[in-house]
Amino acid sequence: MSVWDFIITNAPALAIAVPLLGAFLTPLIYRAGRKTALIWVLSVLSFTEFLALLLVYLVNTYGIQVYVFGGNPSTLVIPPDSRGIPIRIIFTVDGMSAFTALISSTIGLVAGIYSVASEKGRGAQDKFFALLLLLVVGMMGMALTGDIFNFFVFLEINSLSAAALVSYRIHGGKAVEAAFKYAVVSSIGALMILFAIAILYGEYDALNMAMIAERMYQTGFSTMDIIAMALIVVTLAMKCGAVPMHYWVPDGYGEAPGEISAMIMVASQASLYGLFRMCFTVFGLSANTHSLGWFLIILGLLSMFIGVTMAFLQHDIKRLMAYHSVSQTGYMLLGVGVGLATLGTSAFNQYGLFAMEGGIFHILNNMLYKGLLFLTAGAIIYRVGTSDLNKMGGLAHSMKFTAIFYLIGALAIAGIPPFNGFVSKLMIYESVYQLNPFLAVVAAIVSMLTLASFLKVFHSAFMGPKLYNVKEVPKSMLIAMGILSFFIVLFGIFPNIAMTYLVAPAAHALADPVGYITRVLGGGP
Amino acid sequence: MMNPFNPSISTPSGIWNPLVWILVFLLSLLIAYAIYLKGEKQRKKGMQEEIFLSGNKADGNTHIKASNIGWGYLEAMKGYYKLMRDIHTGIINDYVGWFLGVLATMLLIFLFWGGAQ
């Protein structure tokens, strides 16, 4: 068996194992010097990115991938002596999982490149990079796992490492305060998820998502299932920052270093993935998806509107962008919520699937432009030393590249063609309009307010007389921003590249819970 | 499978092609340039170079601070923003309380109106 075959067979496990190994080795390697450790971290992140791309390829070519931890062979889902229950931890990679894994590893790689320069000269960097890799592990694990308890474990890895990273720059205690709030809120949420998992386990005697979904469909949806569903859905909505549970978002994103804000933003998209996975695959067959979809739509509308209006008020650049992440999450909830509300009806094929594709495409786009904006905010803070917009001005005189990158990101988030934000927003407007015109109107107003507040940032940070005599940021930060800008322009002009290989498989995978279940529990290719 | 390098996306009620949009954008730039060329050749020196802010002559410092941008909008929405600021207390107990509140709301909705299909 060649190395290539070996990697292909074990790709789902390696996607977790490689960054995990990297995280554990980083503190030891860091003793040999910073440069060695950076080369190590970046090569681990690049290999993880390669594995995520490989997973996307495998899923698109061969269908859903199943990997059984400790199984012999690694595709043996149901051992002969287990009475038909998948007892081991099983990774199930479908289109949506591979999509989330790809965006997680991409932002990890970009943040790694960015932090080469931005964290230079700070203390405890071995732990910083170990936690960064652990955060990637958490996101990838949430995306790839097919086991509900394993999902909880990765959710906790995700939130603990993210909280520790938020407090990395203590910033007079403010960052610690933000991290404390984030950690408390996500811990109580994770405990609620654990409670729901215990309920589901007690009821269905299984921890595998496919098994739970199948048994739930056979026995019908009980009151305990409603409680479990509410616990899971509300917690994951909170973890992705939906209004009115968004208060940790501006604190956490606002106080973290720039690249960590971008990563936590994607970590919350991983929670969003978990929400969609639970709603569609686990509860989709049995629960009332219409009312569940409307619940998500209402959360999405609130998030969009309150997020963007609160953002306009802010004069701290990172908090402003954090509120915008709340409002962008609203778009995703709206798009996929419309898909969920129409699931199983004829409207689903008319516009529901298209709305889901819009929502999922928006996740990708949001990762690109929001990540870019957080990185530019980090670059500004790196040079100017303050995050207060009132004290900034005239930075475009000296930081030309940062200004251009910022402008690309701002135009993309505001939905100005030909950047990628427009495409996904157009898809959401067009399809949501058919369910209820009011939704599309709110979405369009929110888009306008987004443009207004990003023009405000552009004016106060980059325009005007030269207030600061600063240089352009170091090369590694520019490279990180350049990568994201390139993909923003690419997906803006050729949206079908992302649509064909990433978004459409993801939407189809979510819309087909039966295929997921049959693939895991026997049958299928 | 659709051609990934085909830039156009068909939506339920139309089609979106970024290349066409860029073409139209360039065309409108050309038209604007043409209109600009038709303009007055001999421009008068004078008031046109000077900067005014709200009708007052600005003394070189034209930079508006971030908190002052959108003043009218913020003033008009004062009540809404006061409400939102009061809700956002920044106390960790309230954060947990909001989470439990939404949890209770969803539980009530689904328990009373039924969660099954």
Place this chain on the structure above:
Amino acid sequence: MIFNAPFISVMILVIFGLYAMVFRRNLIKVVIGLDIVESAVNLFMVSLGYVKNGIAPIYTNSPGGAMVLPTPQALTLTSIVIGVATSAMLLSFCILIYRYYGTLDTRKVRRLRE
């Protein structure tokens, strides 16, 4: 009724923990509330796996008869490990907050508003 006693105590513990988290104005008490909720969830999982007159699930020592379910115990252990990490991190944050702010009152630990 007597067999429901563990579940009733789970609910009581959850309510106590959430009460501490929502109404106690001290950061450390918030963390204690979190830990109480965690203990409640752990108790819930362990009591789910209980089998009447069951013995510990060790095959080499079994005199025969019913065993309690080992899976919920494994889940509980994992959750305890995670709980240790969470509490340690949250208490470290409390120490740092006290160092910089000089207080642990939640009504004063709110420099991040709006």
Place this chain on the structure above:
Amino acid sequence: MMSKIVRTQANFLYPFILIFGFYIVAHGHLTPGGGFQGGAVIATGIALVIVAYGYDRIKSWIKKSTLTATESIGLLCFILTAFIGIGTSFFYNFLANSGLLFGDRVSYGVNPGYLNTAGTLPIMNLAVGIEVLGGLGAILMYMMSYGKEVDK
């Protein structure tokens, strides 16, 4: 630093706590317990010594960097054991029933349990034990050092 009685007690108890912890780690695959529990027991030994002697004296005996390195090494052993099985699948128990180290078959019927069984599980328990001892010890040491700074 506590009184002489406490210090003598700590001196006396410390080796027993260590042995008990390692017993729990080593018998993780036979009895209730395992890596985390045993490591936690050993860390309570460290806590006992810290309480008895005070942070200032312990600081020169136990280095924080040693503890964090111990933690990393434990985690590394765990993940490498998982990696070795990857010829079949990740976490595959390649040692079980192989006749090698920890590779004996488990005999049926009532028996006291043999240490030399269960394949990679004892190795992983040991790795987790080392990791938890390092991790909890480091947490204790760091918290104590913070406490010192706050008092000043």
